[in-house]
Amino acid sequence: MADFSSYKHIVVLTGAGISASAGLRTYRGPDGLWNDPEVAKLNDAFAMAKRRDEVAAMFWKFRRAIAATQPTAAHRALAAFEEKLPAGAELTIITQNIDGLHQAAGNRRVCEYHGSLARWRCDVCKGELSPSPDSETPPTHCNETMRPSVVAFGEMIPVDAERTAKVALRDCDLFVAIGTSGTVSPASSFVRWAALNGAMRVLMNLEIFDGARSEFTYCYEGKADDLVPQFFR
Numbered sequence: 399m400a401d402f403s404s405y406k407h408i409v410v411l412t413g414a415g416i417s418a419s420a421g422l423r424t425y426r427g428p429d430g431l432w433n434d435p436e437v438a439k440l441n442d443a444f445a446m447a448k449r450r451d452e453v454a455a456m457f458w459k460f461r462r463a464i465a466a467t468q469p470t471a472a473h474r475a476l477a478a479f480e481e482k483l484p485a486g487a488e489l490t491i492i493t494q495n496i497d498g499l500h501q502a503a504g505n506r507r508v509c510e511y512h513g514s515l516a517r518w519r520c521d522v523c524k525g526e527l528s529p530s531p532d533s534e535t536p537p538t539h540c541n542e543t544m545r546p547s548v549v550a551f552g553e554m555i556p557v558d559a560e561r562t563a564k565v566a567l568r569d570c571d572l573f574v575a576i577g578t579s580g581t582v583s584p585a586s587s588f589v590r591w592a593a594l595n596g597a598m599r600v601l602m603n604l605e606i607f608d609g610a611r612s613e614f615t616y617c618y619e620g621k622a623d624d625l626v627p628q629f630f631r
């Protein structure tokens with residue numbers, strides 16, 4: 399079994415699969431959120447602009463569902479691993495998830511590549527708030543329904559997140575992808591960026607998706623809660 403403790407610049411890319419055992423649905427596969435066309439068509443730039451109230455209601459429902467969850471064993475293992483890192487070593491988590499569970503588990507270096515449902519933005523004054531999920535209805539501001547600070551299809555990755563990801567991948571010597579289907583870019587190309595550095599590349603996923611065996615050095619099929627604590631210890 400690969401020993402991760404000798405690596406200095408570790409990048410972990412996570413997807414919806416790492417939060418599945420917390421009770422949050424993934425996007426694709428059986429019971430995936432996007433299997434429901436009514437939901438899928440509310441997650442793009444057009445809907446964000448033209449169907450704001452429906453979009454906000456959908457994402458607010460997700461926000462409240464997330465508020466009722468706890469970090470999983472996999473989240474906690476990554477946090478404990480970061481805590482024990484020797485001086486000079488770093489672990490950067492680049493997450494596609496908008497649930498904030500890595501930070502809730504205690505990880506410090508977390509890049510929210512697709513934004514976060516904890517933050518909501520006002521289109522009028524451009525202000526950003528972290529509304530309490532106790533409210534039954536989505537937040538409003540300047541007499542308008544706010545939007546979640548997440549990246550919908552057709553929207554740009556936030557500049558800070560883009561930069562953080564690029565710098566972390568430029569230096570990484572170990573790249574680990576956990577619980578992602580590798581279908582959405584630019585995150586799906588990170589493994590190739592890591593390969594440019596000659597980094598060791600490991601996939602941990604319930605299913606090994608097409609093409610993964612030629613992109614990753616090692617592929618481990620299984621649940622994140624079983625695999626992650628074994629490797630990150």
Ligand code: APR
Nearest residue numbers: 413414415418424425426494577578579582604605621622
């Ligand atoms: N442990 C490990 N992997 C799991 C588990 C589990 N318990 N449960 C599911 N998986 C795997 C599935 O096999 C699948 O390959 O997690 C992956 C989840 O894939 P998606 O649902 O496509 O989620 P993700 O890859 O995060 O999606 C990327 O797409 O819809 C957009 O913006 C959204 O960030 C999201 C992006």
